[in-house]
Amino acid sequence: MSDIVISAKDLSLTFQTNDGPIHALKDINLDVHRGEFVSFIGPSGCGKTTFLRVMADLEQQTAGTIAVNGTTPEEARRARAYGYVFQAAGLYPWRTIGGNIRLPLEIMGYDKADQNTRVAKVLKLVELAGFENKFPWQLSGGMQQRASIARALAFDADLLLMDEPFGALDEIVRDHLNEQLLQLWKLTNKTICFVTHSIPEAVYLSTKIVVMSPRPGRIADVIDSPLPRDRPLDIRDTPEFIEVAHRVRDGLRAGHADD
């Protein structure tokens, strides 16, 4: 297997609407390597979510190519090569937390015993051990989102696509989940693509930050983070962190300057 998990070349996506075409993505070139944590940041309408959806075969590009694990996104989806975490936890109220995590496993045909061990394993991973038989409404928003991450981790996918998973949560819960997510990433060696519009979140989490600008959705800057892989929360007060955040902010501003 090659080291490159996602490879986009001259990728463009144009939506045809009644108000004329909308260039959601224009000439995107990007490689994501195995084990990287890549954040996509930009104002709304910059195409960051659309790009993630193209990777997941939830949208199709109108020009250019994209490869996921060396195949088309569709083949990757059929091979269940990625786990996708949406902005809302989207847990089924009629299933317990364990039942919700078991859902993709049932669909993918894992046997019962395997399902049970996997559910127990990922619940421990997201620190929800003991909540298997609780129902979603019995959990806080942050815990629900953790359960939805556990659901995406339960099956064998090396790639995790996350679309503003903590966007609806408050700052304190968010900090905690960011810390946990880094732990998870270290433990599981997954490749993570993470969409956000929070600069501190992007800088804190990522090994690579992709700054995007809107109309048409383009990549304004790609920043390889100089921060070490081990990141306590107070790394956010270091000069290196502040410098990277600065560069992200500059990239965002540059993208805004030409509209």
Add this chain to the structure above:
Amino acid sequence: MRNVLPILTVVVAIFALWYAGAVMLNAPWAKDKATRAGIELSFPQLVADTWSQQKPKLPAPHQVGEEIWKTTGAMILKGRGFSKRSLIYHSWVTFSATMLGFVLGTVLGTLLAVGIVFNRTMDMSVMPWVIASQTIPILAIAPMIIVVLNAVGISGLLPKAMISMYLSFFPIVVGMVKGLRSPSAMQLDQMRTWHASAAQTFWRLRLPSSMPYFFTSLKIGVAASLVGAIIGELPTGAVAGLGARLLAGSYYGQTIQIWSALIMAAVLAAALVGLIGAVQRITLKSMGMAQ
């Protein structure tokens, strides 16, 4: 408990209006009778007469109550609860046709809804017919269903159930199409990311999501089903059932009998809707979907 007072107020108001209506509507007959007999009626006498006529235009509540008791409870006490003169027997006849038609209508409605949701051709071709079917007055089509089915040797319970089905499948189709389409785009995308088959998406997401819509449709469907069964009994020559009692009552001007059959039908409908409501509450609560 705080609902008791307003509910009682409404009930009392209904009875007051009912008794007043009985006085107004039955007074001309009472006065006619008095004039022919050459008597002058005082107001209390007039009221007493309007509330105790044999064939009143509008029977008073206690007359209807007496009639219902005479044809139900009293019959049971005599050990003849299921005789042909008992309202329990007639209710049972209507009830069985209602339930058979309701089950058939629910199955038909659900199957059509599944087809409409999963098949674009069905979506575009079936729905207009479903709607058109309900614009035809059921009173016009009911005798034809009875006659046609009778001609092919089907009589008894099934023709009536068919009319019930004809009325009850409609709310089920409409509700279930909406219910099966109720999962959000995100939930459907999520299923797609897992490469779930259409059947897996149906059983695990669409069907459970449709339950609140399903139960609401069932409540409307069962009431429509009862109406269908009663209408189905009218053209059969008033053999048995609440519809037959209504028809026989109107032949012979037995308004008390008509009203007691009407009340019985209303009680039956209320009981069925209440039963479904109870199942709905229990099911949705256990599914974490209670509103």
